[in-house]
Amino acid sequence: MIHTPIQFSLNGEKRSVAAHPMEPLLDVLRRECGATGTKYGCGEGECGACSVIINGELAMSCMIPACQAADATIETIEGLARDGELHPVQQAFLETGGAQCGICTPGMVLAAVQYIRHPERSPGGAAEALEGNLCRCTGYSAIFRAVELARSRMESA
Amino acid sequence: MIASDLSAFECVVPATVEEALRQRAETPGLSPIAGGTEVMVLLNEAKLQGRKFQSLHRLAAEWRYVRPALDGGLLVGALATYTDLRHLDHVSKHHPLLVEAARATGALQIQNRATIAGNIVNGSPAADTVPALMVYDARLRLVRSGGERIVPLSEFYTGYRKSVLAPDELLAEIILPPADFISQYYRKVGTRAAQAISKVVLAAARRGPDVRLAWGSVAATTVRTRRTEQAIAGGATADEACEALRAEIKPLDDIRSTGAYRMGVACNLLREFMVGATT
Numbered sequence: 001m002i003h004t005p006i007q008f009s010l011n012g013e014k015r016s017v018a019a020h021p022m023e024p025l026l027d028v029l030r031r032e033c034g035a036t037g038t039k040y041g042c043g044e045g046e047c048g049a050c051s052v053i054i055n056g057e058l059a060m061s062c063m064i065p066a067c068q069a070a071d072a073t074i075e076t077i078e079g080l081a082r083d084g085e086l087h088p089v090q091q092a093f094l095e096t097g098g099a100q101c102g103i104c105t106p107g108m109v110l111a112a113v114q115y116i117r118h119p120e121r122s123p124g125g126a127a128e129a130l131e132g133n134l135c136r137c138t139g140y141s142a143i144f145r146a147v148e149l150a151r152s153r154m155e156s157a
Numbered sequence: 158m159i160a161s162d163l164s165a166f167e168c169v170v171p172a173t174v175e176e177a178l179r180q181r182a183e184t185p186g187l188s189p190i191a192g193g194t195e196v197m198v199l200l201n202e203a204k205l206q207g208r209k210f211q212s213l214h215r216l217a218a219e220w221r222y223v224r225p226a227l228d229g230g231l232l233v234g235a236l237a238t239y240t241d242l243r244h245l246d247h248v249s250k251h252h253p254l255l256v257e258a259a260r261a262t263g264a265l266q267i268q269n270r271a272t273i274a275g276n277i278v279n280g281s282p283a284a285d286t287v288p289a290l291m292v293y294d295a296r297l298r299l300v301r302s303g304g305e306r307i308v309p310l311s312e313f314y315t316g317y318r319k320s321v322l323a324p325d326e327l328l329a330e331i332i333l334p335p336a337d338f339i340s341q342y343y344r345k346v347g348t349r350a351a352q353a354i355s356k357v358v359l360a361a362a363r364r365g366p367d368v369r370l371a372w373g374s375v376a377a378t379t380v381r382t383r384r385t386e387q388a389i390a391g392g393a394t395a396d397e398a399c400e401a402l403r404a405e406i407k408p409l410d411d412i413r414s415t416g417a418y419r420m421g422v423a424c425n426l427l428r429e430f431m432v433g434a435t436t
Contacts, residue, residue, distance in 0.1 A: 002164075002167075013199050020163040021167075021168040021170070021212070022163055022166045022168050022210060023159065023163060024159055024197060024200075027159060032399055043159070043160075043198070043201040043202065043203060044198040044202065045197075045198055045263065045266070045267055049265065057240070057269040057270075058265055058269060059270050060199060060267070061193050062192045062197065063192075063197040063201075063270065064193055064270070065168065065190065065196075065197060065200065065212060065215075067168055067170050067212050068193065068212055068214045072172075093315020103195045105422045110292070111265075111266075119334055120244070121240070121244065122265065123269060124306070128263060128265070131265065132192075132263065132265055132266045132267065133264075134341075
């Protein structure tokens with residue numbers, strides 16, 4: 001299989017990886033970058049577990065061919081905590097019980113972070129912003145409480 | 158994890174439109190990939206034969222735009238995403254069905270990547286935006302190395318997932334004439350509200366005798382039902398319009414629904430449109 005070198009920025013660090021141009025970014029992040037916080041859920045864009053923020057937009061990394069990640073700026077769950085302190089959204093998920101088995105959590109947290117950054121992109125509110133992220137444990141209400149808690153803390157900070 | 162053996166696949170990445178069209182002239186049949194939301198699903202599930210892709214993402218500087226046309230219409234570049242379309246005031250005001258269709262498609266993650274042009278070229282009869290585009294009489298600018306042609310969307314499809322797009326061509330731009338309707342309607346019926354593929358879609362608009370109905374998931378392609386449109390324009394009651402519709406479409410049974418259910422829902426949507434429509 002022909003692998004070509006691909007460079008991108010991952011959580012603020014320049015990375016150079018070898019990947020097939022059509023390989024899903026999800027696999028590249030996990031294998032080449034050890035960024036295993038990004039989860040494989042369905043492989044067909046239905047579940048949101050593989051969500052990352054690429055060039056400022058939330059996207060499912062199972063549906064991004066590696067060649068399209070060239071020169072991109074990518075944020076994954078590993079990039080949120082700073083100096084050993086959780087991001088307010090992570091902290092809120094912890095406190096409300098928004099995280100249980102953990103498979104959906106990285107994608108769910110990134111979707112919530114993106115919603116708090118750009119609420120205008122989801123006129124239907126948090127329910128719309130998280131529509132693409134499935135959770136089979138929590139029943140969602142603890143997740144929505146986490147989003148609201150984080151939002152109020154970040155607004156008053 | 159991806160199920161396909163990737164060694165059967167190649168991908169070229171043109172940096173400009175000119176280079177892309179030259180590549181297509183030299184290697185007709187390159188499979189274009191833009192947002193990847195269709196292709197990557199098939200690739201992940203090993204449902205594609207080996208082939209050579211052409212990734213269009215570096216053409217964004219030339220082809221990612223949504224802008225008003227001089228005549229009051231709308232121009233949508235081939236790499237414009239659903240998200241690009243959703244948040245523009247002039248689109249909400251003049252072509253609101255496009256905004257509704259974009260919002261009804263997948264989740265934000267999909268809308269951020271998927272392109273309107275991809276929805277057209279992919280050719281699924283269940284496409285969410287194509288009925289809205291058909292109501293607005295969209296035309297498509299198809300380009301090849303050294304030439305271009307304009308094809309009405311209503312003449313683009315020749316059968317199930319088949320179109321007049323030639324192997325050396327790309328869809329460059331979607332051209333919408335100005336829209337000035339009194340009533341506009343869009344409804345997608347699926348198994349659930351979010352992220353479902355449709356069972357029936359109706360996009361409709363009316364201004365006096367100008368009645369337009371475009372349907373998804375009721376035929377091999379997205380279709381306008383012109384005889385039913387004429388019946389409504391001629392003063393048909395809802396019952397008479399449904400009668401005309403039953404004579405005009407024959408929805409099929411498939412994995413997502415039955416033909417009989419689809420026909421019933423289609424009539425319900427038509428009635429809902431007619432009840433709400435001011436002429």
